[in-house]
Amino acid sequence: MLSKQQLIEYSEDARKNYVNHISIDCVVFGFHEGQMKVLLLKTNDEEKWYLPGGFVLKEEHIDNAAVRILQERTGLDKIFLQQFRVFGDPDRSKFHNDMYVGMLPKEENWFSGRFISIGYYALVDFFDVTPHPDQFSELCAWRDLDDMPEMQLDHEKIYKSALDALRLQLNYQPIGYNLMPREFTMPELQKLYETILGKKLDRRNFQRRILGFGILNRSEEPRKGGAHKAPYLYSFDMENYQNALTEGFKGGW
Incomplete structure (x- = not known):
């Protein structure tokens, strides 16, 4: 949790540089030798887990923002991300709203507004990449699909929707080139x-x-x-x- 001074600085920077009320969340699935995992972040001083996500710069293309955010949050680059859905429940940001309510006037608090999130997903060989946490996270780790931790906000819904989208993709596009050996x-x-x-x-x-x-x-x-x-x-x-x-x-x- 940010202190009041940190919240002031964060909110000022966000209002100056980022598009209001739009975020991006990335669901990166990893496969290797019959194992399926998803990449999650555990933030500093919290027991909850999140998908790698962030905000869109004011002059930035949405797709470029997704690539940048994933690289900044996890260290992964050159990953093809595919947009799959927009999430806009009015209460999806309630956790952060409640966390910082009263610390600043509503109009000055970046987290007090409603955010919609654009979901992107990718499928990679987790053996070939080495993720690492950013300054806001203590862990950036692959988690097995049958051993998922509790996630904050609506990130469990986003993850499950991405898995549904990936499975649907199998019905109309091939999958496997970047996940299998040459032969x-x-x-x-x-x-x-x-x-x-x-x-x-x-x-x-x-x-x-x-x-x-x-x-x-x-x-x-x-x-x-x-x-x-x-x-x-x-x-x-x-x-x-x-x-x-x-x-x-x-x-x-």
């Missing part, structure tokens, strides 16, 4: 989809459908080694993969 087996790719969707998929149906998209190339030789029949290796056909990202495909899992 992989069909069971390894299926595990990625099952982890995101949170359910088991029929092996034959998955293989038939994923091959039907035309986004994979099969190697001539199967993977070497192992006691069982060696599975074939696949790689992404990048031209077809990019076309599928642009044009999409129909169906559901």
Whole structure:
């Protein structure tokens, strides 16, 4: 919690540099070898967790703001973020309103106003990135989806909405290029989809459908080694993969 003097300085800076009443929250999902996690911040002197978020500079494009905020809050850069929803419940900022009420006149307190938040999400290989907390946070950590802590504000709602959006994306766009090794087996790719969707998929149906998209190339030789029949290796056909990202495909899992 900010002191009165800190609140005065913060509010003055915010009113000078940032757009009133608009914030951004980023939901970064991490996947690696069948594990699915989400990146959260634990702020200084609080037991609650938050999504990485912040405010939009007055002369800044919204998408650029999301990239900047994620980099400033977590150290992650060059992450493709996709906008998925706007959150505007009138009481979504009540926690901070109550925390600082009476410390400053309402018109001078940055936290006294109503904020809408624009949600962005991303999916990365958490093994390839190293997040770190900013000055306002004591921890920046990956949390398992089945071991989520209590989150402040409406951040649990934003996180769950992002997960729904990610799962919906699987129905009309391919996912996997930046999360799989250069060559992989069909069971390894299926595990990625099952982890995101949170359910088991029929092996034959998955293989038939994923091959039907035309986004994979099969190697001539199967993977070497192992006691069982060696599975074939696949790689992404990048031209077809990019076309599928642009044009999409129909169906559901």
